[in-house]
Amino acid sequence: MSVDQLSVSLTKDQAYALVDAVSERDELALTASAHENEDTGEWIFEATCDSPPDVAAFAELARQVLGGEVEFSVAPIDPEVNWVAKSLEGLAPVIAGGFYVYGSHETGPIPEGLTPMKIDAAQAFGTGHHQTTTGCLEAIEALLEQRTPARMIDIGTGTGVLAIALAKRLEAVILATDIDPIAVTTTVENAIENGVGDQIDAVEATGLDHPEITARAPYDLVVANILAGPLTELAPGIGSITQAGGTAVLSGILNTQADGVIAAYEAAGFALQDHLKRKEWTTLVLEKN
Incomplete structure (x- = not known):
């Protein structure tokens, strides 16, 4: 299967809003995520899609959700790469209720008083984010x-x-x-x-x-x-x-x-x-x- 990654730099709130909107459109993307670029501090929206992605549909959705024009970039993904894990591997730990959900890439200490769960990105929904x-x-x-x-x-x-x-x-x-x-x-x-x-x-x-x-x-x-x-x-x-x-x-x-x-x-x-x-x-x- 040929897979592409579609991405754009946005604010944090815009990136998460677009993730939520894309998650409701199964036909648009295989996965959608948002993460912060540690070098620049920018927030990046990323979607992994069957190639070629429907860029026009993404642009229209962005206009509806964000109220403006968004210019996406598209790049192919190596077919040997686990694209689900790649798209989610930078996600930070989540604290929800008394639970602490983290990936194996997280090396920081587990906070006291919380129940830890190690959940890595995988080809199934549910990293806790x-x-x-x-x-x-x-x-x-x-x-x-x-x-x-x-x-x-x-x-x-x-x-x-x-x-x-x-x-x-x-x-x-x-x-x-x-x-x-x-x-x-x-x-x-x-x-x-x-x-x-x-x-x-x-x-x-x-x-x-x-x-x-x-x-x-x-x-x-x-x-x-x-x-x-x-x-x-x-x-x-x-x-x-x-x-x-x-x-x-x-x-x-x-x-x-x-x-x-x-x-x-x-x-x-x-x-x-x-x-x-x-x-x-x-x-x-x-x-x-």
């Missing part, structure tokens, strides 16, 4: 201060970051599922790297009818950081696998989409407990009636 992930980690932190779940499932696990967060805090086994076999493999590898390999069972599953999912139901905690559309479609199924009094932590939802997702889960027997907003993104905490 996106507001959807930080929102989920903050919601999990708040939930664990109130009670101790026993039966948990992470739907659309990506790199396994949310399942690993739970495993780090609890003496329990977490079921982690994803439709992408690369995500399943990545989750297993990350679980082992973080010392919780025996606490996470990762399976490839489309929807919620996988035998492993139904056999372990009902769950007292369901976490799902995917997208508003799939979350809405899964509402009845998540309702059926969540026990009474159980909690669902949902993200991957734009603020403008939150009301629709809330309505779908209320119809499935949930009541809204908390609504966290991080920039343009929403994390919902709901309880099964």
Whole structure:
């Protein structure tokens, strides 16, 4: 596969705003990220795309999001390079709730009082930097201060970051599922790297009818950081696998989409407990009636 990198220098806020916008357009890019150039102090937006990228579509999106013209540069990426890792390798550690998420390139000390998770960039979503992930980690932190779940499932696990967060805090086994076999493999590898390999069972599953999912139901905690559309479609199924009094932590939802997702889960027997907003993104905490 031929892959190109599209980039431009912007302010920090502009770079992150464009990352968020591109993340909602699956057809535009394989990955999108923002990082600071340590030599110049400039912030760089980068997108990794199938070659050739749709530069006109990027320019139009930039006009909509940033309100002005943006001139992108395009360069080919060596096919031997892991382009996902390359695009994300400069990301700084993230503190969300009581968790500290960092990559293996980070050599600084781990802050005291935080639960560390080493999550390297990989061909799966979830390094901890996106507001959807930080929102989920903050919601999990708040939930664990109130009670101790026993039966948990992470739907659309990506790199396994949310399942690993739970495993780090609890003496329990977490079921982690994803439709992408690369995500399943990545989750297993990350679980082992973080010392919780025996606490996470990762399976490839489309929807919620996988035998492993139904056999372990009902769950007292369901976490799902995917997208508003799939979350809405899964509402009845998540309702059926969540026990009474159980909690669902949902993200991957734009603020403008939150009301629709809330309505779908209320119809499935949930009541809204908390609504966290991080920039343009929403994390919902709901309880099964």
